[in-house]
Amino acid sequence: MNTPEKLSRKFKDENYYSNSNKYFLLPFRFLRINQDHELLANDIGDFVIAPVGTVNKIVSKTFSKYDNSELYYDLISNFIISENQVPDLLPILEARYRTKKSFLDTFTSLHIFVITLRCEHSCHYCQVSRVTENRDAFDMSFSDIDEGIKIMMQSPNPEITMEFQGGEALLAFDKIQYAVNRAITAAQVFNKNISFVICTNLAPINDEILDFIDENNILVSTSLDGPDFIHNKNRRRPGNNSYEITIDGINKCRNKLGHDRVSALMTTSTFSLQHPEEIIDEYLKQGFGNIFLRPISPYGFAKYNPKKNHYFVEEFLEFYKKGLAYILDLNKKGHSIVEDYASIILKKIFMPFPIGYVDLQSPAGLINSVIVFNYDGNIYATDEARMLAENNDFTFKLGKLGINSYNEIFYGDTALAISDVFTNESLAGCSDCAFQTYCGADPVLNHATQGDMYGFRPTNIFCKKNKEIIRHLFELMIEDKNNERIFKSWITGYTL
Ligand code: SF4
Structure with a gap:
């Protein structure tokens, strides 16, 4: 019987390292x-x-x-x-x-304008504080819109996206009209290709708004948490009819703009965890070919309602895997539906190009790909960073519109401090992780959940979630070649 070689930390002799096996x-x-x-x-x-x-x-x-x-x-x-x-x-x-890494060649593309903080919904997991009145105090001023456009036009990126968020963005439709018209003129002067997105719960949608969206080729992104009993429980509003309003709004948008000009995102509340199949069925029923199974963000109001909003990452992973298994099963039965998060990771696994998803990038998407102009003129590194600021944590504030220059915002002390920790190649735990290329870095989440931007991987929720999802995707492909074929059809667009 062979005795196992004794393990030792000492260097072995030269022959051991010679290229005996060529x-x-x-x-x-x-x-x-x-x-x-x-x-x-x-x-x-x-x-x-x-x-x-x-x-x-x-x-x-x-x-x-x-x-x-x-x-x-x-x-x-x-x-x-x-x-x-x-x-x-x-x-x-x-x-x-x-x-x-070519996403770094062109720098920031996505510019989020939080056009108002006002909202008529009161979703229990809402990540920003909501206000229902006082337009002047909680809408972005015209001068801040102009200053934001000035900064946006200084981006070296020839492809710019201007995204309007809230609160409920459409409550400040006059400001959106102003901003779109000004940005189109500026884009011509600065030779940029500009596209627009409005994130909205669709409650205020009307013909005038739809005409404007259509004329300016604006994409609409809405929220759909599942069937009525889930959506209305998560997304409260007077009349408890958010689901009915959302579906009606989706149909109006599709009729006017075309089927693919409106997309939907879901958020997983504690209640949603029990219902992955029903949520996916609702997306199929409404004619969506994709669904993004998204966990709740640990920011802002979400963390103040622990009963409805707090669950462990392991519980989300169970929900996610159940949902993904159901989606694979639907695909095998001939339904065409894609899970978006898996699809993003699979593109990173199989494709040679950067995929442009800001939450899974290294260097991180914040600043390099996205910047946020808040309703009050403050500038933040990401949408999540401004949510922290709503709770008086200004760690990721990069400057203020009308006061700070482009260089002060993008290359100032705060941006430099963040840049020390936004590359997973240099983070303990990530630097020797086999999934490094498929994953990313998230200093804002590290700070929000672990108290420092660097983070501690063994207990980090970003790491736990991504490591297990990536491992699971590989495992699914090992277990069944059909799974691999379905996954490849998702990222190539070829149907099976
Ligand atoms: S899975 Fe975890 S350790 Fe690996 S790269 Fe992602 S965050 Fe880092």
């Missing part, structure tokens, strides 16, 4: 996916799923191409090992790394 290790990270399989992944997200023990063998150079030639050439072609000390295809690897 391959060299390239930088890669690894993680066990399930009892039988481990994942080896490199810096550009190329990966190999291999039997447990493969990492040990290739690192100790006891793996040879004669053991398993198919796996050996998989490892070579995915830049995990190389037959030459410097791989012949190194320039390809470099070009692909630059492509993965």
Whole structure:
């Protein structure tokens, strides 16, 4: 019987490191996916799923191409090992790394204008404090709109998105009209392609608003939490008819603008956790081809209503996996419906391009891809950062409209302090995580939940959620090739 080699931290002799098996290790990270399989992944997200023990063998150079030639050439072609000390295809690897990070070439695209804080809903998980009156105090002023557009036009990015949020954005429709008209004129002067999004609960929608949205090619993003018994319980308003109003608004938008110009997002409350299938069925019933199973954000009002809004990340993961299994099952029965979060991660796994989803980027999406101009003129790094500010936490305030210059906002002390911790390649825990390329960094969430921007990965909810969802996606693909085919159809748009 062979006695196992004694483990030691000492360097072994020179022969041990010689290239006896004729391959060299390239930088890669690894993680066990399930009892039988481990994942080896490199810096550009190329990966190999291999039997447990493969990492040990290739690192100790006891793996040879004669053991398993198919796996050996998989490892070579995915830049995990190389037959030459410097791989012949190194320039390809470099070009692909630059492509993965090319979202940095153009800088901030998404500019969120919180046009009003007023709202006529009182959703119990609402992330901002709501006010029902006093337009002047809680709507963005015309001069701040002008200043915001000035800053937006200084972005080096030729593709700009201007997104209106609230409160309920359409309660300040006059301000939206003003802002869109001014931004279109400015975009012509500064040679930008500009697109517009209005986030709305659709309660104030009317023909005048629809005409304006249509004329200016504006996208509408609304909220749909599920069927009436879930939606109306989550999203309170006088008359308890938010669901009916939302569905009516969706239909009006589709009739006027076209089916695909209105999208919907759901938020998972504690009550929703019990009903993944009903929520997904509602999206199918309303003719949506996709659904984003989103957890509640631990910001603002959400955290003050623990009974309705507090659940552990493990409970969300159970809900998410149940929902994803149901969606896969529907796909296998011929229904075409995509889960958006899985689809974003799968694009990061399989595609060479950056995917432009700000919550899963490294360097993080905040500042690099998104900036928020609040109704009161304050400027924040993300939407979540302004929610913290509503609770008097101004850690992520970057400046004020009309006072600070572009450079002071985007390259000032606060932006620089955030930049120290917004790259997961340099964060403890992430730096050696096999999922690093598929994941991102979220200093705002770290600060909100753990008290510092750096965060502590072993107890971090961003990490727990993403690590388990990514692992689960790989596991689903290992278990059933049909799952992989469905996932690939989601990201390529080809139907099965
Ligand atoms: S947050 Fe967690 S899952 Fe994501 S890269 Fe860091 S360690 Fe990995």
